[in-house]
Amino acid sequence: xxxxxxxxxxxxxxxxxxxxxxxxxxxxxxxxxxxxxxxxxxxxxxxxxxxxxxxxxxxxxxxxxxxxxxxxxxxxxxxxxxxxxxxxxxxxxxxxxxxxxxxxxxxxxxxxxxxxxxxxxxxxxxxxxxxxxxxxxxx
Amino acid sequence: xxxxxxxxxxxxxxxxxxxxxxxxxxxxxxxxxxxxxxxxxxxxxxxxxxxxxxxxxxxxxxxxxxxxxxxxxxxxxxxxxxxxxxxxxxxxxxxxxxxxxxxxxxxxxxxxxxxxxxxxxxxxxxxxxxxxxxxxxxxxxxxxxxxxxxxxxxxxxxxxxxxxxxxxxxxxxxxxxxxxxxxxxxxxxxxxxxxxxxxxxxxx
Amino acid sequence: xxxxxxxxxxxxxxxxxxxxxxxxxxxxxxxxxxxxxxxxxxxxxxxxxxxxxxxxxxxxxxxxxxxxxxxxxxxxxxxxxxxxxxxxxxxxxxxxxxxxxxxxxxxxxxxxxxxxxxxxxxxxxxxxxxxxxxxxxxxxxxxxxxxxxxxxxxxxxxxxxxxxxxxxxxxxxxxxxxxxxxxxxxxxxxxxxxxxxxxxxxxxxxxxxxxxxxx
Numbered sequence: 001x002x003x004x005x006x007x008x009x010x011x012x013x014x015x016x017x018x019x020x021x022x023x024x025x026x027x028x029x030x031x032x033x034x035x036x037x038x039x040x041x042x043x044x045x046x047x048x049x050x051x052x053x054x055x056x057x058x059x060x061x062x063x064x065x066x067x068x069x070x071x072x073x074x075x076x077x078x079x080x081x082x083x084x085x086x087x088x089x090x091x092x093x094x095x096x097x098x099x100x101x102x103x104x105x106x107x108x109x110x111x112x113x114x115x116x117x118x119x120x121x122x123x124x125x126x127x128x129x130x131x132x133x134x135x136x137x138x139x
Numbered sequence: 140x141x142x143x144x145x146x147x148x149x150x151x152x153x154x155x156x157x158x159x160x161x162x163x164x165x166x167x168x169x170x171x172x173x174x175x176x177x178x179x180x181x182x183x184x185x186x187x188x189x190x191x192x193x194x195x196x197x198x199x200x201x202x203x204x205x206x207x208x209x210x211x212x213x214x215x216x217x218x219x220x221x222x223x224x225x226x227x228x229x230x231x232x233x234x235x236x237x238x239x240x241x242x243x244x245x246x247x248x249x250x251x252x253x254x255x256x257x258x259x260x261x262x263x264x265x266x267x268x269x270x271x272x273x274x275x276x277x278x279x280x281x282x283x284x285x286x287x288x289x290x291x292x293x294x295x296x297x298x299x300x301x302x303x304x305x306x307x308x309x310x311x312x313x314x315x316x317x318x319x320x321x322x323x324x325x326x327x328x329x330x331x332x333x334x335x336x337x338x339x340x341x342x343x
Numbered sequence: 344x345x346x347x348x349x350x351x352x353x354x355x356x357x358x359x360x361x362x363x364x365x366x367x368x369x370x371x372x373x374x375x376x377x378x379x380x381x382x383x384x385x386x387x388x389x390x391x392x393x394x395x396x397x398x399x400x401x402x403x404x405x406x407x408x409x410x411x412x413x414x415x416x417x418x419x420x421x422x423x424x425x426x427x428x429x430x431x432x433x434x435x436x437x438x439x440x441x442x443x444x445x446x447x448x449x450x451x452x453x454x455x456x457x458x459x460x461x462x463x464x465x466x467x468x469x470x471x472x473x474x475x476x477x478x479x480x481x482x483x484x485x486x487x488x489x490x491x492x493x494x495x496x497x498x499x500x501x502x503x504x505x506x507x508x509x510x511x512x513x514x515x516x517x518x519x520x521x522x523x524x525x526x527x528x529x530x531x532x533x534x535x536x537x538x539x540x541x542x543x544x545x546x547x548x549x550x551x552x553x554x555x556x557x558x
Contacts, residue, residue, distance in 0.1 A: 001320045003537055004213055010446075010539075017441045023422055026390025035418045059188050066196050070211055073193050077181035077214030126441070129538075130420070133445050136491075136537050257505055259520035293510065294534065296495060300507040303520040 002082065002135060008075045009128045012068050017126040019063075020119070027111045027124045032104055034134040041101035042138050047090055048097070048105045049131060050083040053124065056112065060121030072125070144168070146234035147175060147204075147222045154245040157271045157318060159212045161198075162205040163234065166224040174200040174225045178233075179208060182216035192221070200225060215321055217241045247316055247325035250274055254312045256333035261301045261310050265292060273317045275324065276301060281309040281332060291317075304335035351434040352376065354425045358439055359410075361448040363485065365474035366414045368400075368423045369407045373434055381428045384408045389420040389441055402428070411474045417444040417488065446538040450485060452545035453494060453514075453531050461553040463519040468494050468531050470514070471542075486514075489535045497544065501526035510534075523555035 028034060028049075037045050058076040063069055089095040112120045149164040166173045177198035184191045198206035212218055217239035224231040251266040265274050274292040278301055292299050304310050311332040316325040352373035360369050372380055384400035387393065400408035414421045421442045427434040454469040470492060473483040486492050496509040496516055502525050509516055521527065528549040533542040 001215075003539075004320060006537060007539065008213065014440055023387055023389060024392040029419070030390035033418060054183070054187060058183065066194060070193055070195070073179075073181055073184065074211065074213035076183040076187070077216045077218075080181075080183045080186075081215045129443055129446060133418075133443070133538070139490075257500075257503070257507070258522060260507065262507055293536070294495065296497075296508045298505070298507050300498075300509050300518075 001078070002132065005075055005078045005082075005128070006132050008071050008078070009132065012071045013126070013129065015063075015065065015068055016061075016122060020123045020126045022115070022119065022123065025111065025115070025123070026127065026130075027108060027120065028127045028130045030111075032107055034104075034130065035137070037104060037134075038098070038100055039138070040096070041098045041104070043086070043089055043095035044097035044101045045104060046135060047083070047086040047095050048101065049108070050079055050086055052105075052108065052112075054079050054083055057121045057124045060117050061125050075128070144224050144226055144229045144231035146232040147224055148234060150220070150222060150234050150236045152220070152236065152240045153205075154240070154242065156248060156268055156316075157209070157242065157245050157320075158207070159209045159240070159242060159245065160205050161208050161220050161222065161236070163222055165204050166226075166231065168226050171226045172202060174202055175204065175206075175222050176200055176225065177206045177208070177220065177222045179211050180219040180221075181214060182218070183214075185219070192219075198222075212240070212242050215241065215243055243321045243323065245318075245321070247318065247323060249325050249328040250314050250316050252276075252312070252314045252328045252331065254331040254333050255298065256304065256310070256335055259303050259306065259335045261304050261312070261333070261335075262298045263292075263301055263312055263314065264298050265295045265314065267295045268316060271318050271320055273319065274314050275317055276312060276314045277327075278302065278310060278312045281311050306335050309334045349433045349435060351380075351427055351429055351432040353434040353437045354382065354406075354427050355437070357423070357425050357437045359414075359421075359423065359442045359447065361442075361444060363451055363471045363474055364411070364415070364417060364444050364448050364488070365409070366411045366421075366442070366444060366448070367407055367409050368425070368439070370425050370437070372406060373427050376427070376429055378404075379429055380404065382406070382408075383426050383428070384410075384423065385436070386410055386413050386421055386423040389422060394424070412476055414442065414444055415474070415476075420444075445488070446540075448540075450533050450535070450540055450542040452542045453533055455529055455531050455545050455548045457527075457529050457548045457550045459527075459550045459552045461523045461555060462521050463517055464498075464521060464527055464529070464550060464552065466496060466516040466518070466529055466531075468496070468511075468514045468516070470533060485533070489540070491536050493534045493536075495532045495534050495544075497530050497532075499528040499547070501528060501549070521552050523552050526551045 147163040153160040178192040221233040221235040253264040255262040279287040309332045313327045313330045355371040357370040381402045384397040385394040424436040424438045451471040470486045499506045528547040530544045532544045
């Protein structure tokens with residue numbers, strides 16, 4: 001559940017964010033903030049982001065710390081479980097992707113591809129609270 | 140050449156109220172201390188991370204034949220689990236749990252509950268079962284089951300106030316747990332009834 | 344200021360202390376430096392490319408700097424940094440970890456006001472306000488910042504010493520059917536489920552139900 005994702009992330013937040021030295025770039029929040037996404041596009045953006053994290057991010061976040069790795073595994077498996085539920089919404093046409101969310105997600109991918117894969121993955125993982133805060137607020 | 144160390148057998152899961160334990164039969168080697176190590180693999184690892192396995196360091200080279208895997212089984216997906224034995228430099232093959240384990244199958248027991256009448260107030264004391272648990276408490280005037288009322292208790296803090304009672308009739312209460320993460324509830328506890336009595340606490 | 348030689352020991356433990364989103368940067372003086380150390384502060388919005396100096400905290404000798412104004416948008420995250428100066432020498436810039444006002448702030452207990460009748464007490468709970476620039480500024484309750492905010496209310500019967508707990512979402516609670524002429528003490532705590540945040544319990548507010556006129 002999202003609560004478990006948040007508690008898993010809180011446990012490793014300081015460790016992961018300390019591995020990201022780049023202050024001047026963000027994957028999720030700049031130049032466009034998630035908070036500007038229209039209500040109608042939220043489900044689609046959430047589904048796209050969960051797919052993004054599962055497909056692209058977690059596999060490049062392995063660390064030398066076994067505790068951190070176990071927490072990343074629990075977050076990744078929780079993401080997989082939530083992603084599956086979101087896919088059901090998508091299949092029932094309750095999660096339509098508008099122009100804005102497509103553009104927004106393109107920007108996120110561009111931010112991601114602008115860095116080398118490990119830096120981009122660690123930065124994305126370190127920004128999970130940005131995603132979770134936005135999801136909480138949008139509920 | 141030393142005989143091959145047999146892999147642990149009879150690997151099973153004991154899972155109650157979202158506490159999950161992996162257990163196995165001991166590997167017997169006369170005069171030797173056998174140690175065991177446990178690893179897990181979630182659905183994510185199988186489908187997206189080259190079927191990688193993750194060690195549980197609290198259960199690395201342990202002599203016990205049970206391991207608390209609760210911390211690592213923290214998503215509602217299918218997990219694989221395995222354990223192997225070590226004696227000195229000798230190491231067994233992995234023994235793997237037959238079939239997957241998904242925490243959705245955990246067995247949920249009814250909560251321990253104590254109903255209290257304090258003057259005209261109906262209260263309930265519930266057992267703290269951890270952050271994953273909420274409680275659905277049902278209460279009604281005896282004989283008026285059709286007008287049952289419900290209170291969801293998300294955080295257990297000793298005595299929880301349910302409602303006020305009229306003097307005279309019995310008030311009955313039962314509770315079940317609810318785990319949002321797996322969207323399942325336990326069966327209901329035994330019903331307990333009390334009655335308001337002036338200012339004094341009264342059990343029936 | 345001429346060529347500075349940056350070999351001064353660094354400020355230590357540079358971190359935000361935040362209560363109700365009043366976000367104050369704190370640090371400890373560099374090791375082994377007596378009086379006379381001055382500091383400069385800068386901050387940056389995470390993901391945005393520039394550091395911004397805080398003029399009100401330029402060449403200060405105290406070891407804190409209020410950045411509430413600069414970090415009031417809780418949809419952003421921030422870094423802050425401090426540099427020390429002494430006798431023509433300076434330290435490195437020392438940074439905080441990434442600061443998320445929404446999850447990293449502490450919440451004060453709610454305000455509790457209690458009134459009573461012969462057989463009941465009424466409790467009004469008020470969540471603290473988010474920090475604001477000036478008293479005239481617009482008040483924003485933390486209830487608006489954390490929509491899932493709830494109150495845990497404890498009611499202690501001073502005669503029987505029994506304590507009851509109530510969990511309420513709205514800000515009023517009436518406890519009826521109490522014993523006349525009895526003292527009850529009320530305290531309350533704020534509880535946010537996501538992100539997970541708790542305030543402490545407020546001070547106890549004690550009040551007695553009125554005496555039974557018919558007795």
